[in-house]
Amino acid sequence: MEEWFLNVIDQFLETFIFHGPKKKNMPLAVTHILLSVIIVDLYRDYITKHKRFFSLHTVFLAGFFGILPDIDIVFNMLGRIFDFTVPVVLGHGGITHTPFFAGLFLIPGYILWKKKRHKQAVYFFVGCFAILFHIMLDYFIGGGQYEGIMWLFPFTVQSWKLHLITYMNMPNIPEALDALILLAWLWHEEVKHKITDFI
Numbered sequence: 001m002e003e004w005f006l007n008v009i010d011q012f013l014e015t016f017i018f019h020g021p022k023k024k025n026m027p028l029a030v031t032h033i034l035l036s037v038i039i040v041d042l043y044r045d046y047i048t049k050h051k052r053f054f055s056l057h058t059v060f061l062a063g064f065f066g067i068l069p070d071i072d073i074v075f076n077m078l079g080r081i082f083d084f085t086v087p088v089v090l091g092h093g094g095i096t097h098t099p100f101f102a103g104l105f106l107i108p109g110y111i112l113w114k115k116k117r118h119k120q121a122v123y124f125f126v127g128c129f130a131i132l133f134h135i136m137l138d139y140f141i142g143g144g145q146y147e148g149i150m151w152l153f154p155f156t157v158q159s160w161k162l163h164l165i166t167y168m169n170m171p172n173i174p175e176a177l178d179a180l181i182l183l184a185w186l187w188h189e190e191v192k193h194k195i196t197d198f199i
């Protein structure tokens with residue numbers, strides 16, 4: 001088999017299987033996607049007065065943007081496979097894990113909103129929220145860069161972190177957390193559907 005192909009497989013296993021779940025700064029991919037989707041959907045169900053601006057696309061995009069910051073893991077992987085050095089700002093926990101990056105999505109959002117394309121604008125507002133939420137999770141639970149989050153990038157590259165999970169010494173917590181979140185969510189959907197059956 002082609003050597004580069006074997007290399008890709010090797011890097012994939014290395015990144016996601018062997019190191020992924022055991023590393024303390026794991027990506028928590030499922031948690032990020034699940035929580036973003038759930039929060040945006042709850043917001044849509046119970047809080048917003050502009051429900052028509054939120055579609056199923058919006059909820060899907062919440063999941064997409066919720067995991068988007070970890071695209072830097074893919075950059076790193078490509079760097080290792082094709083043997084080039086990824087600039088530090090694009091490394092894991094770099095620029096995609098900053099409020100600055102999240103804020104960029106407000107620009108197209110604002111422009112679209114001004115043009116009265118509210119639904120499309122909300123895609124980007126939700127995107128900004130989901131990215132910020134990702135960063136918060138990484139900051140509190142542990143994820144992204146070991147040094148933490150560069151909250152004030154580009155003014156300073158100083159990083160902050162809490163990484164609560166490192167104090168618990170229970171490497172399986174993320175998986176258990178995902179299972180609990182998913183169960184709670186399914187229960188909510190079940191209850192809500194039953195309720196809506198009667199109204």
Ligand SMILES: [Zn+2]
Pocket residue numbers: 027069070097134138143144
């Ligand atoms: Zn992350």
